[in-house]
Amino acid sequence: MARYVGQGAHRVNAPRLLFLISEDWFFCSHRLPLAIAAREAGYHVTVATRVTRDGDRIRDAGLDLIPLHWSRRSTHPLREWSALREVVSVFRRVRPDIVHQVAIKPVLYGCIAARLTGVPAVVNAVAGLGYVFASRDLKARALRPVVRAAFHLLLDRDNARLILQNADDVEHFVRERIVHRPRVTLIRGSGVDPDRFTVVPEPDGDPLVVLPARMLRDKGVEEFVAAARSLRRSGVAARFALVGSPDPENPACIDEAQLKAWEAEGVVEYWGWRTDMTAVFQQAHVVCLPSYREGLPKALIEAAACARPIVTTDVPGCREVVRDGDNGFLVPARDDARLADALRRLVASGSLRERMGRRGRERAEQEFSLDRVIRETLDVYRSAAGAVEHRLSAPLPQASDRRVRS
Secondary structure, eight states: OOOOOOOGGGGGOOOOOOOEEEEHHHHHTTTTHHHHHHHHHTTTEEEEEEEESSSSHHTTTTOOOEEOOSSOOOOHHHHHHHHHHHHHHHHHOOOOOOEEEEEHHHHHHHHHHHHHHOOSEEEEEEEEEEHHHHHOHHHHHHHHHHHHHHHHHHHHTTTTEEEHHHHHHHHHHHHHSSOGGGEEEEOSOOBBBBTTTOOOOOOOOSOEEOOOOOOOOOGGGHHHHHHHHHHTTTTTHHHHHHHHEEOTTTTTTOOOHHHHHHHHTSOOOEEESOHHHHHHHHHHHEEEESSSSSSOOHHHHHHHHTTTOOOEEEEEHHHHHOTOOOOOOEEEEHHHHHHHHHHHHHHHHHHHHHHHHHEEEEEHHHBBHHHHHHHHHHHHHHHTTTTTGSSSSSSOOOTTTOOBOO
């Protein structure tokens, strides 16, 4: 990954950049390299998030950390009022020049807080429309018009920019008149470091198919298990592994008891949360994510960088990563029979896996590199923060400034 050289936090008058994000683990997995690059480019960076796992990692990266006490799952009016007051308090304390808000609740509450406290520039990142727009349950359907109306009221402002991760979401936000097109930037995912996610030959033994995701129904976990059950019953010699942990804060969570029951049945292996995802993908022969909707799934571009073929769904976000028949297969969402057919083809053919994996690596390097995502995001900061850029003693690095390798 390129370093974006600057004086960072050592610069007394550095513009203050605040990340507002739901969970510390999500910040570390999806935004930490960006935050470090912003610090090196000249920003003083603070992260406000719920801290459950990775607080020390954020501090060790040289970033200020403010723990939040909110819950992604809560919709109780008093708790949500308290959460909004906490966000307003953080904004008043930090006095950010730019706030970068990630996911639906931080975007909504952060936009309100930014208006109340006079934040000059706001960058909103909606990394997929998530549970509220993907789920068919009653709660999600009830929340959908409320969230859509709030987005329209809060996002479409002169001092705000919206980052979306796939073309379908851009078209949706513009078509629904939630935000004017000039205020939207398409940045495809969180990026992958090809120097970290490297290619090794397939391991020997029965092919291993992994599903790398939080254990949520809308990630297609139940369809994956059904497809694995069907393939094993038909005599296909393959292993199937669920890699990830339950997310109790998400209403679509699949609990630990169900995951262990599937493992006891002998259908899948349950590996749980893993931090060594490069090793996981290098052990795999095929990577599968039968999600209902995504922003742009980081796990899939990491798998592609490791030259592993992918089976995923023909839905927003997933189809940005996979071209059907090129670096993997696309199947309809919620269709375990079609999913099983696609997995069967890849399990049966090493030459097909090798060809598709090679194309995936090429696409990861050309289209989804971490350096590219960082440069494009820093450009959005400059676009949103023209009013504060004069405080820098030297211009921020331009998109082409890639200097010291690390």
